[in-house]
Amino acid sequence: MREKILAAIDKNSRLSATDxxxxxxxxxxxxxxxxxxxxxxxxxxxxxxxxNWDKVKCERVTALIEVKVTPQRGLGFxxxxxxxxxxxxxxxxxxxxxxxDLTVIIEGKTMREVANFVAAKLAPMDAIxxxxxxxxxxxxKEHGLPLVQIKQxxxxxxxx
Amino acid sequence: xxxxxxxxxxxxxxxxIRKFFDIVSEMKDAISLGVGEPDFDTPWHIxxxxxxxxxxxxxxxxxxxxLKELKIEICNYLHRRFDLxxxxxxxxxxxxxxxEAIDLALRAMIDPGDEVLIPQPCYxxxxxxxxxxxxxxxxxxxxxxxxxxxxxxxxxxxxxDKTKILFLAFPNNPTGAVMDYDDLKAIVDxxxxxxxxxxxxxxxxELSYGKKHVSIASFPGMKERTxxxxxxxxxxxxxxWRLGYATGPANIIEQMTxxxxxxxxxxxxxxxxxxxxxxxxxxxxxEMMKDAYDxxxxxxxxxxxxxxxxxxxxxxxxYVFPSIKSLNMTSDEFATQLLxxxxxxxxxxxxxxxxxxxxxxxxYAYSIDNLKIAMERIERFVKKHQTS
Numbered sequence: 104m105r106e107k108i109l110a111a112i113d114k115n116s117r118l119s120a121t122d123x124x125x126x127x128x129x130x131x132x133x134x135x136x137x138x139x140x141x142x143x144x145x146x147x148x149x150x151x152x153x154x155n156w157d158k159v160k161c162e163r164v165t166a167l168i169e170v171k172v173t174p175q176r177g178l179g180f181x182x183x184x185x186x187x188x189x190x191x192x193x194x195x196x197x198x199x200x201x202x203x204d205l206t207v208i209i210e211g212k213t214m215r216e217v218a219n220f221v222a223a224k225l226a227p228m229d230a231i232x233x234x235x236x237x238x239x240x241x242x243x244k245e246h247g248l249p250l251v252q253i254k255q256x257x258x259x260x261x262x263x
Numbered sequence: 264x265x266x267x268x269x270x271x272x273x274x275x276x277x278x279x280i281r282k283f284f285d286i287v288s289e290m291k292d293a294i295s296l297g298v299g300e301p302d303f304d305t306p307w308h309i310x311x312x313x314x315x316x317x318x319x320x321x322x323x324x325x326x327x328x329x330l331k332e333l334k335i336e337i338c339n340y341l342h343r344r345f346d347l348x349x350x351x352x353x354x355x356x357x358x359x360x361x362x363e364a365i366d367l368a369l370r371a372m373i374d375p376g377d378e379v380l381i382p383q384p385c386y387x388x389x390x391x392x393x394x395x396x397x398x399x400x401x402x403x404x405x406x407x408x409x410x411x412x413x414x415x416x417x418x419x420x421x422x423x424d425k426t427k428i429l430f431l432a433f434p435n436n437p438t439g440a441v442m443d444y445d446d447l448k449a450i451v452d453x454x455x456x457x458x459x460x461x462x463x464x465x466x467x468x469e470l471s472y473g474k475k476h477v478s479i480a481s482f483p484g485m486k487e488r489t490x491x492x493x494x495x496x497x498x499x500x501x502x503x504w505r506l507g508y509a510t511g512p513a514n515i516i517e518q519m520t521x522x523x524x525x526x527x528x529x530x531x532x533x534x535x536x537x538x539x540x541x542x543x544x545x546x547x548x549x550e551m552m553k554d555a556y557d558x559x560x561x562x563x564x565x566x567x568x569x570x571x572x573x574x575x576x577x578x579x580x581x582y583v584f585p586s587i588k589s590l591n592m593t594s595d596e597f598a599t600q601l602l603x604x605x606x607x608x609x610x611x612x613x614x615x616x617x618x619x620x621x622x623x624x625x626x627y628a629y630s631i632d633n634l635k636i637a638m639e640r641i642e643r644f645v646k647k648h649q650t651s
Binding site for chain 1: 278280283284287288293295297298299300302386387388436554558559561562565566608610614631632635
């Protein structure tokens with residue numbers, strides 16, 4: 104049931120416990136208990152909203168930064184990753200395989216703000232060997248959901 | 264001037280759905296729960312294969328009965344999913360949707376005066392296509408108390424010495440009813456004893472919730488007297504591609520192919536290439552869509568029962584068929600008033616046969632958000648009319 108609930112709210116966190124109970128053939132109390140457990144165990148870490156900021160009249164810049172770091176004895180990459188993800192500007196941090204170590208996704212109001220963050224905060228950190236900053240020009244799809252097209256139901260209203 | 268029209272055709276009543284469609288079309292911003300097709304887009308890898316076939320210039324006819332590779336994949340699929348074994352060369356025909364296959368099967372088998380048993384409520388084409396083929400439709404009225412399954416007794420009492428064909432359409436549109444192994448077993452010996460042929464419309468076979476779909480053709484002695492109709496529309500969300508197929512005894516398929524050859528030539532080539540991809544790599548798409556339907560199905564059944572419209576649990580297709588007998592109105596009145604007062608379009612059960620009176624067909628090929636809004640409106644409507 105835990106997996107079923109998670110799969111159901113993965114793309115739609117607005118489903119209520121009542122809705123979920125009806126959809127999954129169980130009762131509201133069970134759903135509420137499981138949701139509470141999942142939150143307590145930090146399996147459900149939040150309920151953010153997927154917004155296409157490109158369509159809102161306010162400047163936002165997203166940058167993806169490839170970071171090479173020197174792992175620390177006994178701590179590996181975790182300590183440096185933590186020092187990075189504590190910054191409010193940082194949206195995501197992933198440890199990568201391949202040509203670099205960390206992917207850091209930054210959001211700022213302007214390109215200058217992002218550049219300043221990289222130059223003043225990120226690059227000077229001791230363990231960091233190099234950074235390569237890529238600015239996002241347009242977002243097409245996030246979290247499995249397309250951001251660009253508005254899909255309309257083109258089916259006939261009634262069909263046999 | 265002479266009357267240009269065939270009396271046989273003119274005498275066929277237009278579909279009850281059509282009438283309702285005209286009313287709904289004029290209603291702006293109505294929420295519809297009236298469609299008989301999936302809300303999903305065809306999975307991208309399937310569409311992409313269709314596009315690729317166009318890029319490659321595969322824009323020619325195929326052989327009449329369909330692409331060899333597709334027919335092989337169809338036979339593999341039927342074997343893998345439903346334990347049916349057919350020869351791809353002589354027992355398989357690719358058609359323009361399941362609809363064409365139904366028409367072909369009737370035309371290939373009916374002589375004037377042959378009776379065709381049609382358990383209703385059912386899809387709208389069986390009755391008129393039987394008449395067009397020169398047959399005599401004999402309606403069996405299925406009952407809500409049997410969960411709209413065909414019982415042995417109902418079958419026996421409808422058979423005459425002119426009966427030749429029995430239609431079976433489970434999982435069923437509009438009721439969502441299924442006939443499981445035991446239900447089918449109860450009628451198989453009668454079918455064989457009375458020497459009937461079966462047209463088994465299994466277009467919703469992949470949308471079976473809980474129990475796995477059983478084809479009547481998988482019973483001993485039934486394969487040689489059954490035409491299995493299936494297709495890509497419902498399982499892979501490919502309605503607009505117009506692609507279906509029929510499998511059955513070689514002598515029947517041969518004659519069906521003959522009609523198909525003269526009337527249609529071949530099914531659309533692009534669709535056939537896309538369908539190969541669907542059968543090869545589409546199993547997980549079917550699972551994903553079925554899982555989504557299943558959640559909505561439970562949601563609707565409970566919503567209707569909560570608001571006092573009894574609704575038996577449908578184990579197939581994407582329809583629920585709640586009873587409105589607790590309200591003092593006909594299906595037609597309910598559907599029309601619901602549309603006028605709450606702007607929700609549903610299809611009256613009577614569009615699928617007279618015995619659909621007292622029921623509504625509600626499609627759940629809609630997002631859960633859509634269904635929630637529609638259920639709130641229906642509940643408000645029901646409350647208002649229960650007290651008045």
